[in-house]
Amino acid sequence: MATASGTTADYSEKIPNNVGLHEDRRLQRALESWQPNFLSWWQEMGPALPARDVYLRTAVSVGREGWAHFGHVAMRDYRWGIFLAERDPDRRIGFGQYLGEPAWQQVPGEYRSQLRRLVVIQGDTEPASVEQQRNLGATAPSLYDLRNLFQVNVEEGRHLWAMVYLLHAYFGRDGREEAEDLLRRNSGSADAPRILGAFNEETPDWLSFFMFTYFTDRDGKYQLGTLKESAFDPLSRTCEFMLKEEAHHMMVGTTGIDRVVERTAQLMAENDTDDGAEVAARGAIPLEVIQKYLNFHYSVSLDLFGGETSTNVANYYSAGLKGRWLEGRRKDDHKLADDGMLVDALVDGQIGQAEVPALTGLNTDLRREYTADCQSGVNRWNKILAEAGLPQRLALPHVAFNRKVGAFAGIEASPDGQLLSAAEWAARSPQWLPTDVDKTHVRSLMQPVHERGKIAAWIAPPRAGINGKPFDYEYVHLA
Numbered sequence: 001m002a003t004a005s006g007t008t009a010d011y012s013e014k015i016p017n018n019v020g021l022h023e024d025r026r027l028q029r030a031l032e033s034w035q036p037n038f039l040s041w042w043q044e045m046g047p048a049l050p051a052r053d054v055y056l057r058t059a060v061s062v063g064r065e066g067w068a069h070f071g072h073v074a075m076r077d078y079r080w081g082i083f084l085a086e087r088d089p090d091r092r093i094g095f096g097q098y099l100g101e102p103a104w105q106q107v108p109g110e111y112r113s114q115l116r117r118l119v120v121i122q123g124d125t126e127p128a129s130v131e132q133q134r135n136l137g138a139t140a141p142s143l144y145d146l147r148n149l150f151q152v153n154v155e156e157g158r159h160l161w162a163m164v165y166l167l168h169a170y171f172g173r174d175g176r177e178e179a180e181d182l183l184r185r186n187s188g189s190a191d192a193p194r195i196l197g198a199f200n201e202e203t204p205d206w207l208s209f210f211m212f213t214y215f216t217d218r219d220g221k222y223q224l225g226t227l228k229e230s231a232f233d234p235l236s237r238t239c240e241f242m243l244k245e246e247a248h249h250m251m252v253g254t255t256g257i258d259r260v261v262e263r264t265a266q267l268m269a270e271n272d273t274d275d276g277a278e279v280a281a282r283g284a285i286p287l288e289v290i291q292k293y294l295n296f297h298y299s300v301s302l303d304l305f306g307g308e309t310s311t312n313v314a315n316y317y318s319a320g321l322k323g324r325w326l327e328g329r330r331k332d333d334h335k336l337a338d339d340g341m342l343v344d345a346l347v348d349g350q351i352g353q354a355e356v357p358a359l360t361g362l363n364t365d366l367r368r369e370y371t372a373d374c375q376s377g378v379n380r381w382n383k384i385l386a387e388a389g390l391p392q393r394l395a396l397p398h399v400a401f402n403r404k405v406g407a408f409a410g411i412e413a414s415p416d417g418q419l420l421s422a423a424e425w426a427a428r429s430p431q432w433l434p435t436d437v438d439k440t441h442v443r444s445l446m447q448p449v450h451e452r453g454k455i456a457a458w459i460a461p462p463r464a465g466i467n468g469k470p471f472d473y474e475y476v477h478l479a
């Protein structure tokens with residue numbers, strides 16, 4: 001495995017990479033001096049549960065076939081590496097004012113600070129999620145789930161490496177300072193919080209973890225999808241490869257919620273009850289509590305798309321820095337200078353829609369793609385309820401519900417989109433968002449099951465294991 005910049009990673013180096021790091025000693029030294037800081041951050045802020053080894057996937061190549069290697073590794077020996085998807089030497093810019101020109105291999109001076117900002121915001125979310133999930137190992141419902149948690153954690157750590165590589169390689173001294181700051185800010189910290197709202201929330205229990213990987217990692221999928229279109233080719237190639245890893249995070253969230261719903265539905269059907277208290281008494285999570293968690297994580301994740309209208313996003317698009325989801329499949333001029341679109345808005349104090357220039361509405365465009373994707377999960381979960389013979393259904397709340405960013409930040413709305421007074425919201429929101437009582441109950445269910453082949457009572461086992469292994473495989477050896 002000794003190719004410099006092909007598809008295969010060079011594992012003989014301190015920092016495995018497919019970017020020919022050894023050809024650039026200065027960059028290599030800079031990254032090697034950041035590495036110990038990363039490792040002490042991982043020790044301090046990464047997974048708290050000591051494990052001897054974990055059955056993990058490690059990226060070894062970026063090719064279509066067999067890019068990953070599976071095996072038991074001690075987490076502190078995990079090889080975080082730098083991998084960019086293969087370069088297409090003919091790649092051209094697909095949108096904006098430079099449409100059709102060759103993609104950039106360097107950062108143009110005039111876009112330096114905007115690009116750096118995008119890379120920093122992306123980079124900030126990755127370690128944030130590791131910090132948020134730090135204590136979950138202690139309450140894992142099975143070794144299979146514990147392994148998936150650790151897999152997500154090491155890959156988010158690698159995503160941090162991906163952004164730090166770009167900062168060091170392309171943004172000079174400011175880039176190196178930003179890389180330090182990515183380890184200095186911490187999720188939920190009073191003096192140096194993470195940049196985006198959702199990444200300062202807690203992930204105190206496994207229902208939150210599955211909701212987070214379903215809804216918040218999915219924002220990651222969509223944001224990475226837009227950065228993959230970027231004219232700045234190294235960013236595009238980095239994001240393309242990150243999206244491969246992201247697919248597993250989506251799977252963890254989707255099937256995790258499947259399994260929670262399945263267990264609850266099973267208890268409801270068996271006992272012919274729709275009484276949440278009875279479901280709770282039998283050790284599962286009531287459907288209405290699942291709905292409240294869904295409402296919370298979905299609405300907080302909608303905020304991650306920024307305002308419904310934004311001049312930032314218009315500038316990013318025109319400059320070629322950040323495209324649209326599946327830009328290449330859009331049937332328009334990919335410049336949008338003369339187009340308009342309807343965005344969600346407050347119109348005369350009412351929840352409605354307003355026509356704006358298409359460029360300033362691009363956050364809404366992306367948010368809508370995201371919402372349609374989120375709905376597919378809800379449909380799956382509703383199918384599980386239907387197959388159990390139950391009439392209840394889950395639903396995504398309205399776009400105006402519980403928003404703290406954008407057009408609806410200043411108002412309150414019900415999950416079905418009715419405008420509410422502050423007093424009505426105060427009285428009714430406990431029906432829609434997790435209360436302290438709900439959270440305490442969910443946490444009380446989180447008793448660890450660290451025994452091979454066993455699973456907690458509040459969740460159904462998965463339909464399949466990892467990499468063809470059975471559910472009762474020894475995915476983790478605890479210390």
Ligand code: BYC
Binds near residue numbers: 122322
């Ligand atoms: N919280 O013009 P606006 C992931 C700021 S997740 C706090 O409407 P814009 C992952 C905004 O920065 C993907 N502040 O926003 C998932 C702006 O500040 P400035 C992460 C917020 O720029 C799970 C001001 O408000 N990647 O990978 O159009 C696990 C005005 O806002 C928030 C990215 O986000 C907020 N929620 O859009 C692990 C991609 N929203 O500039 C990983 C990079 C907005 O006035 N980021 N603000 O100081 C972007 O593309 C954009 O910056 C945003 C915001 C989409 C975040």
Ligand code: FE
Binds near residue numbers: 155
């Ligand atoms: Fe990530």
Ligand code: FE
Binds near residue numbers: 156217220246249
């Ligand atoms: Fe992720």
